[in-house]
Amino acid sequence: MSELVQYLITGVGGGCAFALVGSGLVAIYRVTRVVNFAQGGFAVIAALTASTLLASGLPHGLAEGLAVAVGALTGLLVGLVAIGKPGTPPGAALIVTLGLGVFAYAVEVLVWGDQPRSFPGVPGAVEVFGARFQAHYLLIIGATLAVFAGMGLLFTRTDVGRALSACASNPYAAKVVGISVTRMGLVSFAIGGALGGLAGVLVTPIQLVTFDYDVTLIVGGLVRPALTLAGGLLLGVAQALVAGYGNAAYQMEVALVLMLAVMIWQAARKPIAQEEPA
Amino acid sequence: MIEVEDLTVRYGAAVALDGVSLTVGAGEMVALIGPNGAGKSTLVNTLSGILRPVSGRVTIGGRLAQVPEGRQMFPDLTVDDNLRLGGWRIRNRDTGPIYEVLPDLVKLRRRRAGLLSGGQQQMVAVGRALMSRPDVLAVDELSLGLAPLVVADLVRHLRELNSERGLAVLLIEQNARIALDLCTRAYVLEAGRIATSGPSAELAASPEVAAAYLGVAA
Numbered sequence: 231m232s233e234l235v236q237y238l239i240t241g242v243g244g245g246c247a248f249a250l251v252g253s254g255l256v257a258i259y260r261v262t263r264v265v266n267f268a269q270g271g272f273a274v275i276a277a278l279t280a281s282t283l284l285a286s287g288l289p290h291g292l293a294e295g296l297a298v299a300v301g302a303l304t305g306l307l308v309g310l311v312a313i314g315k316p317g318t319p320p321g322a323a324l325i326v327t328l329g330l331g332v333f334a335y336a337v338e339v340l341v342w343g344d345q346p347r348s349f350p351g352v353p354g355a356v357e358v359f360g361a362r363f364q365a366h367y368l369l370i371i372g373a374t375l376a377v378f379a380g381m382g383l384l385f386t387r388t389d390v391g392r393a394l395s396a397c398a399s400n401p402y403a404a405k406v407v408g409i410s411v412t413r414m415g416l417v418s419f420a421i422g423g424a425l426g427g428l429a430g431v432l433v434t435p436i437q438l439v440t441f442d443y444d445v446t447l448i449v450g451g452l453v454r455p456a457l458t459l460a461g462g463l464l465l466g467v468a469q470a471l472v473a474g475y476g477n478a479a480y481q482m483e484v485a486l487v488l489m490l491a492v493m494i495w496q497a498a499r500k501p502i503a504q505e506e507p508a
Numbered sequence: 509m510i511e512v513e514d515l516t517v518r519y520g521a522a523v524a525l526d527g528v529s530l531t532v533g534a535g536e537m538v539a540l541i542g543p544n545g546a547g548k549s550t551l552v553n554t555l556s557g558i559l560r561p562v563s564g565r566v567t568i569g570g571r572l573a574q575v576p577e578g579r580q581m582f583p584d585l586t587v588d589d590n591l592r593l594g595g596w597r598i599r600n601r602d603t604g605p606i607y608e609v610l611p612d613l614v615k616l617r618r619r620r621a622g623l624l625s626g627g628q629q630q631m632v633a634v635g636r637a638l639m640s641r642p643d644v645l646a647v648d649e650l651s652l653g654l655a656p657l658v659v660a661d662l663v664r665h666l667r668e669l670n671s672e673r674g675l676a677v678l679l680i681e682q683n684a685r686i687a688l689d690l691c692t693r694a695y696v697l698e699a700g701r702i703a704t705s706g707p708s709a710e711l712a713a714s715p716e717v718a719a720a721y722l723g724v725a726a
Contacts, residue, residue: 392589393596396582403580405558407636408597 232360237474238467239358240436243367245466246374247273247433252458253381254305254425260398261411261418263320268308268327271334272426276301277434278338281347298427304334305423309416316412351435370432377428378459394418464488509534509644509676510555510572515564517550524550526700527564532644534569535674537666539687539708541721542697548680549577551697552646555678570643571598575636577648577680579629583622587613590621590632594639606635610665627658634665644676645669651683659683663690684721688712696721 251273258266280297284290308330312323351366385391396404397414404411465488472484510532517525525547532538542548553559555566556574573594582590591603591613607614610631616624621632630650637645647666651659663686669675681687688694688708695705696717704717711717 389592389596389601392585392593395585396593399582399584400580402558403576403582404593406556406574406576406580407593408640409593 233474234361235359236361236363237470239361239363239367239371241467241470242463243363243370243466244433244437244470245463246370247429247462248465249459249462250374250377250425250429250432252462253378254422254429256458257381257394257425258305258309258415258418258422261394262309262313262323262415264312264323264327264415265320266308266312266327266419266422267324268331268334269422269426271308271331271338272301272304272423273430273433274338275304275334275430276427277430278342278347280431280434281349282342284349294431297431298424301427301430302420302424305426306416306420308423309419312419313412313415348434351432364436366435370436373428373432374459377425390417461492509536509569510678511565511567511569512551512555513565513567515551515554515566516562517547517554517559518562524700525554525561528697528700528702530695530702530705532676532678534643535670535676536693537670537677537679537691539684539691539694540678540680540697541682541684541687541694542703543720544682546697547700548697549648550700552576552648552678552680555646568644571640572644572646573637573640573642575630575633575645575647575650577652579626579633581621581624581629581632583620585621586618587621587624587632588617591635591639594636597640600639600641603635603639606638609638609669610635627654627662630654630658630662631665634662638669642675644678646678646680648680649682650679651681651686659686666690684717688722 251269254272255266255269258264258269276297279300280294283293283296288296308327311330312318312326318326351364352369354365355362356365356368383391385395393404393409394414394417396407396409397411401411404414465485468488469484472480510530512528512530515525515528516523528547528551530538530540540548540551550559552574554561555568555572582593585593588603591606592601595601595603603617607617612628613631613635616628616632621629624632634645634647637647645666650662650666654662666677666679667690670677677691679687679691684694688711691708693706694708694711696703696711704711704714712722
């Protein structure tokens with residue numbers, strides 16, 4: 231029992247990071263219809279930035295906050311290159327993000343070297359139902375819930391959020407009322423960068439950022455933030471259970487099998503994330 | 509209020525508007541009629557700055573708001589949020605006056621716009637355009653797909669806005685009968701060119717217009 235609780239909590243913690251990166255992808259895709267292949271890079275750049283800032287003596291909190299801001303700025307820059315020119319088709323922008331993702335990888339190696347880096351998270355351990363786990367997991371889970379609640383408020387209670395939703399559901403009507411769809415696309419890239427960056431700084435103390443994040447967005451069908459959260463958590467828990475009761479080496483296979491299962495299930499129901507006619 | 513001079517708009521090689529000129533005076537109601545594909549919506553989208561002309565001049569005195577073809581709701585947002593976004597350009601968030609002008613919307617304000625009937629959506633589209641406090645309203649296909657009674661109600665609202673608030677209206681319509689009935693002057697757009705123009709009564713009496721657009725045998 232205590233093992234199961236431990237796997238569930240560490241799984242949810244890991245799943246939160248997937249959910250954050252995935253919701254960043256969804257935020258960008260909803261507004262721009264661009265699948266952002268540079269999304270994983272936001273997490274890595276923010277995590278590496280945080281490690282450097284912490285090593286240079288900045289206190290916890292400030293260092294992570296600045297790193298998330300760097301993630302947002304990176305997102306904005308990727309957005310500027312990918313969709314900055316009005317009328318860029320989403321397919322072309324997707325290729326641009328793919329190129330920028332590879333470019334970011336080169337920059338990371340150049341600046342930080344190719345050795346993995348880490349930094350300490352919340353110290354200490356917590357015991358729940360006899361299961362012991364790092365206290366940092368509670369920060370990850372709490373921060374993710376707060377961010378998703380904040381995003382919900384942003385999209386339903388603020389003008390910028392409504393404008394983002396407007397661009398997502400009807401870009402032509404958004405133009406008619408004077409909303410700059412390109413500018414909102416850039417805002418969504420900055421949000422995506424911040425969410426990816428947050429995932430990076432939250433997860434680095436407990437595990438390395440890997441590249442199997444795409445499952446969450448497929449589970450969420452690319453446009454449903456709540457499903458993205460569920461998809462991220464499902465992946466995290468499934469991986470933790472397999473690693474706990476089976477073999478940790480199979481985590482990647484878990485992600486791939488889950489992705490395949492969801493794709494088959496979705497294909498049986500309806501086409502995935504069908505484009506709306508313009 | 510609106511002055512269009514010798515306007516040419518192209519989609520790639522295809523010419524959508526070819527040397528179009530028209531005017532709408534302050535407080536005037538002018539109709540633009542013509543068949544599908546004549547370039548009517550292209551003209552509206554050029555007036556509102558969504559499309560760029562190849563040549564020609566568009567001068568708009570005051571603020572223009574567009575009621576776009578197909579109503580173009582933000583379907584996931586509530587009626588109130590749809591209206592609020594209409595005021596985006598001038599940072600106007602006060603939807604109260606819109607509910608005074610269009611009281612039918614009051615009971616719908618919390619409903620998602622995607623769930624409304626066509627007539628209700630058209631009402632929201634008009635309200636959303638009014639949120640930018642326009643001097644001239646370009647209404648693209650007011651009657652399309654709507655029942656005659658619903659259209660009559662919308663027409664009554666437009667008439668009131670025109671007579672009580674001095675709002676100028678450019679009404680783009682396939683339904684020439686409605687357009688000529690509501691507006692004092694009209695232009696007939698065919699294949700990207702103004703085929704004819706004049707007072708509505710004269711156009712309605714012209715055998716060619718009557719035959720082509722009013723379903724009267726020439």
